[in-house]
Amino acid sequence: MSAPTKGSGTTWVGRAIRRLEDPALVTGQGRFTADLPAAHWVRFVRSSVAVGKITNIAAPEGAHVITAADLKGVKRIRPMLHKFNYIPVEQPILAEDVVRFVGEPVAAVVAMSEEEAEDIADQIEVEIAETKPLVDARDAIAKGATLVHAQVPINVIVEGKVRTPDFDATWKGAHKIIKVDARSRRQNATPMEARAGHAIYEASTGRVTFTCTTQMPHLMRTAIADVLGFPESDLRVIAPDVGGGFGQKMSLAPEYVVLVWLARKFKSSFAWTEDRRENLIAGFHSRDQHVTLEGAFDKNAKLVALNADILANIGAYSCFPTTCGVEPLMAMAEMPGPYDVRQYACLSRGVITNTCPMAPYRGVSRPVITFVLERLMDKAAAAFGIDPIEIRRRNLIDKFPYTSAMGLVFDEATYKQTMEMAVEHIGLPAFRVRQKEARAKGRHLGIGFATFSERTGYGSPAFAARGMEITPGWETVILSIDPSGFVEARIGSSPHGQGLRTTLAQIIADELGITPQLIKVIHGDTDRAPYGWGTFASRSLVISGGATLIAARKVRAKLIKIASHMLEAAPEDIVLEDGAAKVAGTDRSISIAKMAREAYHQTHRFKGEIEPGITETGTYDPPGTFSNACHVAIVDVDVETGRVAVEKFLVAEDAGLIINPMIADGQVHGGIAQGIGNALLEEIIYDSDGGILTATLADYLPPTAHEIPPIELHHIETHTSASITKAKGLGEGGTIGAPAAVINAINDALSPFGVSIDEMPATPQRIRAALRAAGEAA
Amino acid sequence: MKPAPFIHHVPKTIEEALAILAEVAPQDGRVLAGGQSLVPIMAFRMARPAHLVDINEVKGLDKLAVEGGKLVIGARVRHAAFHKNVVDGPLGKLLTYVVRHIAHYPIRMRGTFCGSLAHADPASEWCLVAATLGGEIIAKSKRGERVIAAANFFEGIMSTSLAEDELLAEARLPLLPADAKFGFYEFNRRAGDFAMAAALVTYRVAGGKIADARVGVGGAEDRPRRIPEAEAALNGKAAGDEAFRAAAEAAAKAVDPLEDVQTSGEYRRDLVRAVVRRALEHSA
Numbered sequence A: 001m002s003a004p005t006k007g008s009g010t011t012w013v014g015r016a017i018r019r020l021e022d023p024a025l026v027t028g029q030g031r032f033t034a035d036l037p038a039a040h041w042v043r044f045v046r047s048s049v050a051v052g053k054i055t056n057i058a059a060p061e062g063a064h065v066i067t068a069a070d071l072k073g074v075k076r077i078r079p080m081l082h083k084f085n086y087i088p089v090e091q092p093i094l095a096e097d098v099v100r101f102v103g104e105p106v107a108a109v110v111a112m113s114e115e116e117a118e119d120i121a122d123q124i125e126v127e128i129a130e131t132k133p134l135v136d137a138r139d140a141i142a143k144g145a146t147l148v149h150a151q152v153p154i155n156v157i158v159e160g161k162v163r164t165p166d167f168d169a170t171w172k173g174a175h176k177i178i179k180v181d182a183r184s185r186r187q188n189a190t191p192m193e194a195r196a197g198h199a200i201y202e203a204s205t206g207r208v209t210f211t212c213t214t215q216m217p218h219l220m221r222t223a224i225a226d227v228l229g230f231p232e233s234d235l236r237v238i239a240p241d242v243g244g245g246f247g248q249k250m251s252l253a254p255e256y257v258v259l260v261w262l263a264r265k266f267k268s269s270f271a272w273t274e275d276r277r278e279n280l281i282a283g284f285h286s287r288d289q290h291v292t293l294e295g296a297f298d299k300n301a302k303l304v305a306l307n308a309d310i311l312a313n314i315g316a317y318s319c320f321p322t323t324c325g326v327e328p329l330m331a332m333a334e335m336p337g338p339y340d341v342r343q344y345a346c347l348s349r350g351v352i353t354n355t356c357p358m359a360p361y362r363g364v365s366r367p368v369i370t371f372v373l374e375r376l377m378d379k380a381a382a383a384f385g386i387d388p389i390e391i392r393r394r395n396l397i398d399k400f401p402y403t404s405a406m407g408l409v410f411d412e413a414t415y416k417q418t419m420e421m422a423v424e425h426i427g428l429p430a431f432r433v434r435q436k437e438a439r440a441k442g443r444h445l446g447i448g449f450a451t452f453s454e455r456t457g458y459g460s461p462a463f464a465a466r467g468m469e470i471t472p473g474w475e476t477v478i479l480s481i482d483p484s485g486f487v488e489a490r491i492g493s494s495p496h497g498q499g500l501r502t503t504l505a506q507i508i509a510d511e512l513g514i515t516p517q518l519i520k521v522i523h524g525d526t527d528r529a530p531y532g533w534g535t536f537a538s539r540s541l542v543i544s545g546g547a548t549l550i551a552a553r554k555v556r557a558k559l560i561k562i563a564s565h566m567l568e569a570a571p572e573d574i575v576l577e578d579g580a581a582k583v584a585g586t587d588r589s590i591s592i593a594k595m596a597r598e599a600y601h602q603t604h605r606f607k608g609e610i611e612p613g614i615t616e617t618g619t620y621d622p623p624g625t626f627s628n629a630c631h632v633a634i635v636d637v638d639v640e641t642g643r644v645a646v647e648k649f650l651v652a653e654d655a656g657l658i659i660n661p662m663i664a665d666g667q668v669h670g671g672i673a674q675g676i677g678n679a680l681l682e683e684i685i686y687d688s689d690g691g692i693l694t695a696t697l698a699d700y701l702p703p704t705a706h707e708i709p710p711i712e713l714h715h716i717e718t719h720t721s722a723s724i725t726k727a728k729g730l731g732e733g734g735t736i737g738a739p740a741a742v743i744n745a746i747n748d749a750l751s752p753f754g755v756s757i758d759e760m761p762a763t764p765q766r767i768r769a770a771l772r773a774a775g776e777a778a
Numbered sequence B: 001m002k003p004a005p006f007i008h009h010v011p012k013t014i015e016e017a018l019a020i021l022a023e024v025a026p027q028d029g030r031v032l033a034g035g036q037s038l039v040p041i042m043a044f045r046m047a048r049p050a051h052l053v054d055i056n057e058v059k060g061l062d063k064l065a066v067e068g069g070k071l072v073i074g075a076r077v078r079h080a081a082f083h084k085n086v087v088d089g090p091l092g093k094l095l096t097y098v099v100r101h102i103a104h105y106p107i108r109m110r111g112t113f114c115g116s117l118a119h120a121d122p123a124s125e126w127c128l129v130a131a132t133l134g135g136e137i138i139a140k141s142k143r144g145e146r147v148i149a150a151a152n153f154f155e156g157i158m159s160t161s162l163a164e165d166e167l168l169a170e171a172r173l174p175l176l177p178a179d180a181k182f183g184f185y186e187f188n189r190r191a192g193d194f195a196m197a198a199a200l201v202t203y204r205v206a207g208g209k210i211a212d213a214r215v216g217v218g219g220a221e222d223r224p225r226r227i228p229e230a231e232a233a234l235n236g237k238a239a240g241d242e243a244f245r246a247a248a249e250a251a252a253k254a255v256d257p258l259e260d261v262q263t264s265g266e267y268r269r270d271l272v273r274a275v276v277r278r279a280l281e282h283s284a
């Protein structure tokens, strides 16, 4: 990896300080859900067939087994959208009379240990009258296809359509039409820690504490209490240390409902730790899309209209709370990406099949749409006989704010600048020379660019536009100083590895004139943290960070007020630094600790002019801000075997003000690793009977350190007016740009063969098949 | 992913081990060596042995020595033993080169050479080494001892001619002549994964011509084996691109490729062609 980006040094914000959360994590002191002891362990019996009617469930004598019949009065999970012809489908907590995908939970076995539960689960016989499944989205929308849910005609559960007024006329007048027919195969987010839950009943209060590995503790509380029909106040949800989520841990797992139900019913503790096979089969999937994209260009290679047809395979049920609209509708809204194009037509459909339900995965649809759009740009460049950089120069947005054909408002960004920066640092002319020399020796190097926008930190209006019944967006932070002078921020967001405790502490430290190490950030406990939406959609630093700044400014104002009272000085003359309030230009000062004591224990001195205590709340619900970047991959394609090695990766990124450069770089590095996996390796494969062929990590292949090249990062910091901290989100960008850059690089390497690789992952076998079909003559 | 219940036996001597094995073998008793294949399979419950005969404390099985022109490798010798040269000459170099392709460091610290042979994964590097070099397997049981030639040992995917009550006590590899050349190449999608095809070649050059060529291919068929058609394309030819390509082509034609979703027969032949040629190039 290249040297970490350094910060400025005069403020805490902008400095690459070490993560406050790491000492515990790297010394084995982290505490995860599976660390909790439990009286009972649960193992789920899952359907081994994709679709059919359950005719019998036979359990061994004396086994404690829960099936749908036991869950009387428990509601089904019912995610809801109020737009886009969405048809609600309900998911039973345990399969009722039919199963709809391999891995669907059919029964829960309760035993005294995990081993015993698995032994018993092994002996349970589920008889299912199997029928023919639908696995591929194209088959599911074919005429005469069977229906996965009777109420969903032609298996289309959500459908977005758009056609700008002048689309048809512009299309007719276009100079060239370029088409990409792309396929993105199915993926699993593979967090290091698979799912896990632990529910314990507390006899003294009648409450249940449910610890689980989630990105959204408050939403889990709402969802589980709703489904089971009891007050939310009787449920405490805790997200302890969480070993990654990447979106997979946003959605409600039906398994979690069973655990809380068991704890309430049997007044004891019940735990479940998902194993990797369950996670790969049933822990939500993503990115299974067919996209056909056509671009109409004028004679100067300026894009004038885009026409997209998107089919997203959303699996057998819709996920809660986002609904399965998240992939097809995001694809529709953001397909035009960073390019200026006024005319746009799109048909985007979410298709139900007999496969594992889809849920958001880091980047959601954008890795797919960026791949397709960037293929379109490269193909168009080739058709016009111009450089891939030149065609982007002619089409990237460069006036702000820019309102897209879909009505999205793009704030200040640097699409062209980051691309030029990337071109300069990668040394494009020198690479072309090296490429030519290598080709003469039979080695096929390629370079690929991806320019993209990353919509981040968007509040409730953006989600409302999607018609979500549960409309996320805002965040609340409660910031207080206790009588001993220590600072605690309680946040509704719920980090799971990103370092938010550190970055929020940096923001607070600058406002209050203290060091970040003195600040505790409390999250992931519905009894202690204010209601919030958790962590997803590159939102936490922007939204929770904004709420933190608002709260910190209020606390700052209060401290100044107290100091001015205690030091008998004008508020304008007071500065907060080094843990104290000082009167500028004098040696008079008072420590925050002293002020805190006063604010709690000597309030009579305030004579009613200052309220007791130091606790302030900040809430933030911003419109959203677009980060941007240009990714460059250099690859070496072995044409005899089809293997692709990524030799180098470079990023020029603009995510606004960078609060902690080390953490920002880490986010980009991790995202790129996943993006390279997406482009080359990772694929969930179903057979035609709906069985999964990639149910272990020997078959589903996340990249290892060996497959990840050195990554060089460059930043531009555009201080946007769309975010009060001036920070933009960057949690997803790595995954968004990397696949497109890698695939474009492969195609550049293979350009002498006249092939086009438009499928992800670009596996060695697929590359060889394309070369063989092209006759391989280079 | 918790194994089904089993009884764990920890014998200290070979006699004790063979006695227990004779007793428990009919109840699906199995030898546990490094556990790097068996334990994952048990975790998936694809194997449910009722008894495990753990040989990790059996005395004498850690032998690693040259005897009678052969390298003797006892059943407790770990992959990692070959990280450094265990014998002078080309064989030692070959083994240190090949071992780096097996899995990852922590797995090599536990997994054993003999366990790999007993497990008989078609893509195992050590199985390919034994098959190509003409190794011998020493099988011991309460009934006695026998020597099995590698060519008669591997019977198919994870299937060998070892009887269920037999312990693979040691493997023997013939030393290579001092002037022998060797080459190895394997193809996989990620570092450390099992090979989708691998080739090991050895030969000598006498009077400018290749002699005693051995071309072994692993991971492509249900077991590793020598490919006589490829060897014929090499013997008597000058070592160089022309002979190497001819041998690679012959091997690609000769194999009966394993197929799966990620690997069509056609693609596997492509890989065999590539790995054989590259192993030969590596040797040169």
Ligand SMILES: Cc1cc2nc3c(=O)[nH]c(=O)nc-3n(C[C@H](O)[C@H](O)[C@H](O)COP(=O)(O)OP(=O)(O)OC[C@H]3O[C@@H](n4cnc5c(N)ncnc54)[C@H](O)[C@@H]3O)c2cc1C
Residues within 6 Å of the ligand: B030, B031, B032, B033, B034, B035, B036, B037, B038, B039, B040, B055, B075, B101, B102, B103, B104, B107, B110, B111, B112, B113, B114, B115, B116, B118, B119, B121, B123, B124, B125, B126, B166, B167, B168, B169, B192, B193, B194, B195
């Ligand atoms: C992630 C991963 C990647 C891997 N990659 C590779 C790779 O690239 N190449 C490769 O070759 N291997 C690979 N392996 C497998 C590894 O090399 C194993 O160590 C090896 O296959 C088996 O050796 P073991 O000592 O661990 O045997 P065990 O797992 O203990 O046993 C395997 C089988 O052999 C039997 N057995 C073992 N020893 C004896 C004996 N002395 N007598 C009779 N029967 C015996 C056991 O009963 C069992 O059936 C990988 C393993 C993992 C987990």
